Amino acid sequence: MPSSSLPRGGVRVSNATAVFAIRDAASRLLAEHVRIERPRGDKTFAWRRDGRSSLRGLRVTQLPLYGAEHVAAFDRSRLVFLCEGEKATARLVSIGAQAVGSVTGAGGVPGPGPLGVLQEWGVVLWPDHDDAGARHMEWIAAQLRGVARSVRIFTPAGLPAGGDAAEWIEQRRQNGGPVAPILEELETAAGAVPVREEPNVEPSAKEAGSSEGSNAGSQSELVEAALAALGASADARTAEPYLRQLGEALRGADSLQRATVRERAILTLRDKVSAAAHLVDAALTPYRVAPPGQGQAVGFEDPEPWPEPVDGAALLRDLAAVLNRYVALPLHADVAAALWSVHAHALDAADTSPILALISPEKRCGKTRTLSVLGRLVPRPLPTSNITPASLFRSVDLYSPTLLIDEAETFLGEREELRGILNSGHYRDCAFVLRTTGDGHEVCRFSTWAPKVIALIGRLPDTLTDRSIVIPMRRRAPDEQVERLRLDRTGAFTELCRRARRWAADRLAELRAADPDVPSEMSDRAADNWRPLLVIADLAGGEWPQRARQAALSLSGVADSQDGEREQLLGDIRAIFNQLAQSESSPKTCSPVSVRATIGLGGSGATATV
Numbered sequence: 001m002p003s004s005s006l007p008r009g010g011v012r013v014s015n016a017t018a019v020f021a022i023r024d025a026a027s028r029l030l031a032e033h034v035r036i037e038r039p040r041g042d043k044t045f046a047w048r049r050d051g052r053s054s055l056r057g058l059r060v061t062q063l064p065l066y067g068a069e070h071v072a073a074f075d076r077s078r079l080v081f082l083c084e085g086e087k088a089t090a091r092l093v094s095i096g097a098q099a100v101g102s103v104t105g106a107g108g109v110p111g112p113g114p115l116g117v118l119q120e121w122g123v124v125l126w127p128d129h130d131d132a133g134a135r136h137m138e139w140i141a142a143q144l145r146g147v148a149r150s151v152r153i154f155t156p157a158g159l160p161a162g163g164d165a166a167e168w169i170e171q172r173r174q175n176g177g178p179v180a181p182i183l184e185e186l187e188t189a190a191g192a193v194p195v196r197e198e199p200n201v202e203p204s205a206k207e208a209g210s211s212e213g214s215n216a217g218s219q220s221e222l223v224e225a226a227l228a229a230l231g232a233s234a235d236a237r238t239a240e241p242y243l244r245q246l247g248e249a250l251r252g253a254d255s256l257q258r259a260t261v262r263e264r265a266i267l268t269l270r271d272k273v274s275a276a277a278h279l280v281d282a283a284l285t286p287y288r289v290a291p292p293g294q295g296q297a298v299g300f301e302d303p304e305p306w307p308e309p310v311d312g313a314a315l316l317r318d319l320a321a322v323l324n325r326y327v328a329l330p331l332h333a334d335v336a337a338a339l340w341s342v343h344a345h346a347l348d349a350a351d352t353s354p355i356l357a358l359i360s361p362e363k364r365c366g367k368t369r370t371l372s373v374l375g376r377l378v379p380r381p382l383p384t385s386n387i388t389p390a391s392l393f394r395s396v397d398l399y400s401p402t403l404l405i406d407e408a409e410t411f412l413g414e415r416e417e418l419r420g421i422l423n424s425g426h427y428r429d430c431a432f433v434l435r436t437t438g439d440g441h442e443v444c445r446f447s448t449w450a451p452k453v454i455a456l457i458g459r460l461p462d463t464l465t466d467r468s469i470v471i472p473m474r475r476r477a478p479d480e481q482v483e484r485l486r487l488d489r490t491g492a493f494t495e496l497c498r499r500a501r502r503w504a505a506d507r508l509a510e511l512r513a514a515d516p517d518v519p520s521e522m523s524d525r526a527a528d529n530w531r532p533l534l535v536i537a538d539l540a541g542g543e544w545p546q547r548a549r550q551a552a553l554s555l556s557g558v559a560d561s562q563d564g565e566r567e568q569l570l571g572d573i574r575a576i577f578n579q580l581a582q583s584e585s586s587p588k589t590c591s592p593v594s595v596r597a598t599i600g601l602g603g604s605g606a607t608a609t610v
Contacts, residue, residue, distance in 0.1 A: 018034075018035045018086075018087070019032050019033070019034050019035075019048075020032065020033045020034075020035065020066060020086040020090075020103075022063050022064060022066060022103060023064065023068065023069040024064045024068060024069065025064065025068050025069055025071065025072065025117055026069070027069040030049070030058070030063060030064065031047055031048065031049045031055055031058065031063060032047070032048040032049070033045060033046075033047060033048075033066075033086060033103055034046040034047070034048060035086070035087065036307050044304075044307045045105075045304070046304040046307065047060075047304065054301045054302065054303045054304065054494075055301075060103060060104050060105075060108060061104055061108055061109065061110060061111045061114075061244075061248055062111055062113065062114070063103050063104075063110075063114060064114050064117070065082070065100040065101060065102060065103070065110060065114050065115070065117060065118075066085075066086045066089050066100060066101035066102075066103050067089055067093070067099060067100040067101060068100060068114070068117045070100075071100065071117045071118070071121075074098045074121075075098065076121070078098055078122075078187065079098065079122050079123070079124045079152075079187060079190055079191060080098045080099070080100065080118065080121045080122065080123050080124070081097055081098065081099040081100075081123075081124045081126055081154075081165070081190070082099070082100055082101065082102065082118070082123055082124070082125050082126065082140065083099060083100075083101045083102070083126045083164065083165050084101065084102055084105075084106060084126075084127060084128050084133055084136055084137070084164065085101055085102070085103070085105075085128075085164070086101050086103065087164075087166055088101065088126070088128075088164040088165040088166045089101030089165075091165055091166040091169050091170075092165050092169070094169075094179075095169060095179040095182050095183050095186075096179060096180075096183045097183060097186060097187070099165075100117070100118075102136070102140065105241065106128065106130075106132035106133055106135070106136040106241075108136075108241055108244060108245055108248070109136065109139040109140055109143060109222070109245060109248065110140065110143070111143075111248065112143065112147075115140070115143055115144060115147055116147065118144065118147060118148050119147055119148070120148070120149045121148055121149055122148070122149050122150045122152075123144060123148040123149075123150065123151050123152070124152045124153075124154050124190045124193070125137040125140055125141060125151065125152065125153045125154065126153075126154045126155075126164070126165050127153065127155065128162055128163070128164045129155070129159040129160065129161060129162055129163040129164065130161060130162050131232075133162075133164075134155075135225055135228075135229055137153055138153075138221075138225055139221075139222055139225050139226075139245065141153060141196055142221035142222050142225070143222065150195045150196075151195065151196045152190060152193040152194070152195055152196060153193070153196060154189070154190045154193055156168060156189065158171070168186075169182065172185075222245070222248075222249035223246065223249045223250065223261055225245075226242050226243075226245040226246040226249055227246070227261070227264060227265060227268060229242040229245070230242045230243070230246070230265060230268045230269060231268050233269070233272060234272065235272060235273060236272075236273045236279060239269060239272065239273065239279070243265075243279060243280065243282075243283035244283060246261065246265060246280075246283055246284065247283040247284050247285075250284060258284055261284070262280055262281070262284055265280045265283075265284075266280050278397070278447060281397075281398075282398065282399075282400070285398055298382070298395065298399060300380045300381075300382075300399065300401070302379070302380065303494055303497055303498050303501065304498060305498055305501045305502035305505055306495075306498040306499045306501070306502035306503075307502075308502075309502070309506060310499045310500075310502050310503040310506070312342075312503055312507070312536075312539060312540030312541065312542075312544075313540045313541050313542030313543070313544055315342070315496070315499050315500060315503055315540070316338045316339065316342065316536075316537075316540050316544055318496060318499075319337075319338035319341055319342070319377060319496060319500070320334040320335060320337075320338040322373065322377075322492065322493070322496060323337050323338065323370070323373055324482075325482065325483055326369060326373050326482055326483055326484075326485050327366045327369050327370050327373060327482060328366060328474075328476035328477070328480045328482055329366070329370070329471070329473075330471065330472055330473070330474055331554065332547075332550060332551035332554045332555055333471045333551075333555070335547050335548060335550075335551040336356070336469055336471060336533070336551050336555055337356065337370070337374065337471065339533040339536050339537060339544075339548060339551075340354075340356045340451075340469065340533060341374060341377045341378055341500060342500050342503065342504060342536050343451065343532050343533055343536060344378040344379055344402050344451035345378070345379050345500045345501050345503075345504035346504035346507070346508065346511050346532075346536065347449070347450070347451055348508060349504075349507075349508050349511035349512045349532075349535075350428065350511075350532040351427065351428045351429070351532075352426060352427055352428070352528045352529065352531060352532055353425065353426065353428070353449065353450070353451055353452070353532070354426070354467060354468055354469045354528075354529035354530070354532070354533075355422070355426075355452045355453070355454055355464060355467055355468040355469070356374075356451075356452070356453045356454075356468070356469055356471065357453075357454050357455075357456075357460050357464070357465065357468035357469065357470045357471065358370055358371065358453065358454070358455040358456075358471050358473050359455075359456065359458075359459070359460060359470055359471065359472055359473060360455075360456070360457045360458075360473040360474075361457070361458075361472075361473075361474075362457065362475070363457060364475055365457075365473040365474055365475050366473055366474075366475075366476065367406070367455040367456075367457075367473050368406055368455065369485060370455070370471075370473070371383065371404050371406055371453060371455050372485060373485065373493075374404065374453055375402075375404050376493035376494075376497065377493060377496055377497055377500065378402040378404075378451065378497070379402055379497070379501065380399060380400060380401040380402055381401065381402050381404055382395060382399065382401035382402065382403055382404065383404040383406065384403070384404070384405055384406070385405075385406045385407040385410075386407070386410070386411050387403075387405060387411075387418070388418070389415070389417045389418045389421050392418065392421050392422070392448070393421055393433050393435075393446040393447070393448050394446065396425070396446070396447055396448050396449065396450045397446040397447045397448075400447075400450060401450060402450065402451045402452075402453070403450055403451070403452040403453065404453050404455075405452065405453065405454045405455065406455045406456075407455070407456065408454050408455060408456035408460075409456040409457050409458045412454075412456065412460075412461070413461070419461055419463065419464060421433055421448055422448075422452065422454075422464060423463050423464065423467060424448045425448040425449055425450060425452065426467040426528075427528075428449055431447060431448045431449035432445045432446065432447060432448060432449075433445075433446050433448060434446075454468070466525050467525070467529065468529070469529055469530070469533075469555060469556075470555060471555070507539055510539055511532075511535055511536070511539065514535040514538065514539065516531060516534040516535050516537075516538050517534075518530065518531060518534060518552075519549055519552060519553055521553060522552065522553070522556055523556070526552070526556040529556075530548075530552040530556070533548060533552075534548050534549065534552065536548075537549075
């Protein structure tokens with residue numbers, strides 16, 4: 001049996017961590033919720049599934065209530081308490097109460113499936129003692145309409161701000177007394193709270209006729225609660241859970257209702273975030289399950305940020321080391337790729353996003369392997385070996401992925417529209433395309449702002465090269481040894497990804513405000529490409545400011561030299577035209593000798609036609 005402080009699946013791992021098992025009604029383990037209490041008094045959470053981090057495709061709103069596997073054995077003559085979170089639920093169970101817990105956090109609400117375990121039960125909702133907790137339980141109360149036999153919301157006096165059932169019990173157990181009087185006091189007080197919902201009965205003829213009306217009312221209340229919470233949000237971070245709740249509330253809504261709520265949500269957020277329409281559209285786009293033979297729906301895992309502050313210099317060293325562990329990279333490429341990986345996590349702080357171009361002169365130079373490694377280090381990786389213009393801007397606008405494009409030499413060369421869309425994503429303020437949508441041909445703006453890696457054999461088109469940090473890939477020498485990349489062993493990659501996400505989140509304001517010194521030898525465009533990476537290196541500290549600038553000069557040198565030769569050639573041609581225009585004879589065609597005499601060039605013959 002687990003300890004009294006963590007019963008029913010809550011296993012004490014250390015003095016700082018508890019792991020709560022989330023099981024369905026049939027006792028099948030679906031996930032584990034890790035609670036980490038930090039020394040400074042705050043806490044953080046992480047999800048695990050099948051021994052790996054994150055929920056891996058499951059939505060938290062789809063998870064069962066904590067303790068759902070025990071509901072079938074409850075006594076129907078007694079009330080069932082529903083708390084926010086596993087810890088409060090576990091403390092209630094420790095005194096003998098019948099209790100389950102939501103696992104979504106205050107920003108979400110369990111879906112109809114998880115709440116179905118409370119069908120025909122008398123339910124007491126116990127919110128945390130704060131505004132977020134109150135909203136959370138109001139949402140659940142609306143969802144339980146027509147499900148539970150009765151619903152009460154229990155808000156006992158005397159709790160501190162943020163206090164919950166655990167604090168209420170501790171107040172009464174300070175002297176180590178028996179639990180039976182505490183349980184009796186609790187059930188008596190909760191039973192005296194007025195019922196919020198009438199018993200579930202058949203609707204009368206005067207009521208909008210069907211259970212659909214009741215569901216619509218519940219949906220409307222959820223929508224209004226989510227919109228109200230959006231109005232109280234300060235920025236995109238605090239608005240995110242309520243946007244998710246709004247999307248859940250609109251499941252099954254018709255197009256008119258979705259459009260109406262969309263406009264209201266955009267107006268609510270317009271003065272709070274920089275891209276209100278983009279955020280709302282992302283929240284309200286339904287998750288699509290593709291039918292057989294029509295491909296697979298795109299899905300992503302978003303690993304939890306690392307629970308502790310991250311040392312930037314150590315993170316970059318570890319990223320470079322894992323790249324060198326699996327790929328034989330050219331000089332300075334590990335530095336560029338490590339910095340670019342962190343840039344992908346910190347995209348919100350950047351005004352420029354350079355393409356990371358993996359260019360091979362021939363096959364078997366490691367570009368695909370490098371893409372595979374990078375795909376395990378960056379946020380929301382979306383690998384593809386072919387892509388159309390429409391799927392490019394729609395996937396970026398909808399999912400905000402990191403694009404990992406391989407085999408680009410097979411489809412990119414002659415597709416000017418695709419190249420133009422890729423070019424547009426270089427600067428944040430220009431990263432959009434316009435398209436008409438729907439039967440009314442409404443003009444809509446689609447974002448093209450996303451981190452992008454392009455791998456190909458041969459040469460990247462000039463306009464894309466100009467917007468890229470180019471890694472000249474090469475074949476591994478016989479004496480160079482690298483490890484085989486095992487796709488079933490990704491634990492180290494997940495840790496690095498979580499650390500990068502945490503470091504970027506902690507330093508976002510500093511990254512936005514920084515203006516790094518860029519080597520004067522670099523062209524304006526190369527400086528733009530490297531500026532977001534140099535900012536990361538400077539904030540990471542240690543050896544990274546110097547290493548980053550060495551890499552910038554080295555990897556930009558070839559492109560700058562080629563540009564200089566082309567510009568010099570154009571300058572020479574212009575000089576020929578200018579000098580010939582001033583000559584008295586103004587010949588239509590000049591011989592090689594006259595051209596060389598005109599501009600003082602030596603070498604092989606050339607003919608200039610005027």
